[in-house]
Amino acid sequence: MLGTSVQRSRNERRPPRGRNTQLRRLLLVVLVLAALVLLTVSFRSPTSGALHDVQGYGASALRPFEVAAERVARPFRDAYDYVSGLTGAKSENKKLRSEVRTWRAQAMASASASHQLAELKALMHFEELNSFPKDYTPVNTSVISFPGTTTQTITIAAGTGSGIRENTPVVTADGLIGHVTNAGPNTAQVTLLTDPDSAVPAVDVTHGVTGLIRRGPRGTFILDRVPKEAVVEKGDRIVTRGTVDRRYPDYYPYGIPIGTVLSASPSDIATFLTVQVTPFANFDSLDAVAALVSKKR
């Protein structure tokens, strides 16, 4: 009893470890070892091998459940988006009207330039690699699992069965979001541009300045490796740079929209210009995406 000085015998002080205890600890060791073995095999061959195939079939088996759960949750999510969208609708409408006027003028100029470019390419017998969007077939699909706090990946409901392969670019209606890093028969894992390891060669279409798009602070990107003497202005559009050298093809073709320049400022201590980019795609609300499958195999 508590509060009384009960003298325990030697046996009571150290309770005998029963068979249950040993089995329990053995189970823990076995499970931890099994997890480590799986992790090692998976780490050594993340996108091929028997384990990858089994995982792919497992993911296909789980897909209907994920899709069902996502469909059940969708009305609630849509309702939330609708209500949150209403709060800023008036100011957004004004901003969008202003943008439409600007884009309309630019579209007319672009149409004329595009026509000229096609004629010049024909005259020069200009050969080029895959160009976006004409050389790609979009595989429209839904997102069935979303990025967590430690990983910046999503799972989409289409895989190798739809022609998706590793490194296939993935976009939303607004712009680039990432590329496929692991593909199963009916699902694929997409690593987002918000992943700390992601680096996409990009170009400022207004001034022709090139750099690397990396994750930046507070949901923005940084256009890295831009020389200090380069001219970049607020509002400039950033798109993928595409393949520059045939020997080193890029995952992304030229021209996939990424975002607009939010600010560009030199720093005394930094080697390069600090260019902050606001992404076109909304990474907090990824719903429907398109994987760009190349027509040229």
Place this chain on the structure above:
Amino acid sequence: MTVVDGLKAAALLFVAAILQVSIFTQARVLHGEPDVLLVTLVSVALLRGSVFGAAGGFFAGLLVDTATLAKLGLTSLVLTIAGYWIGRYGETTGRDRGHAPFLSVAVITVLYAFGLMIVHFVLGEPTAAGSVLKGLVPSIVLNLILVAPVYALVRRLLRPLDRGDYATEVHLLG
């Protein structure tokens, strides 16, 4: 503890894993996100002990890694240890205590986040430690909100055991 209990626990964890990867990862509030799978695992481990905790953690982790095409074994490793540890707490000091589920979930949320970060770090994979740390307190709060309904549901399906059924090494006096 019976086979039926095992099947019930497996079904609970399966549903929780599917809901977690499909719905709950999107419900982000102030950088934090609720983890219904972790809360379910803690509830199962508290009510059925370390064996169910460890096996359930392994199974649930495998489901998550399979569904998200992540590296197999990564989540299993962390959840197995978490399930075992909470199971031991349930078998010993945590039994019959009203605050045990809340305390367990708060502690495990922190350890799980750090555990995943450490495994990613050991594998040489990038992980945004800043956003994990920023979202830690909101995640704890969100998980604590989930504890009451989830624990009640799990308790309804897995009735608490008698003291003698727990695999315990602690001898109570008196």
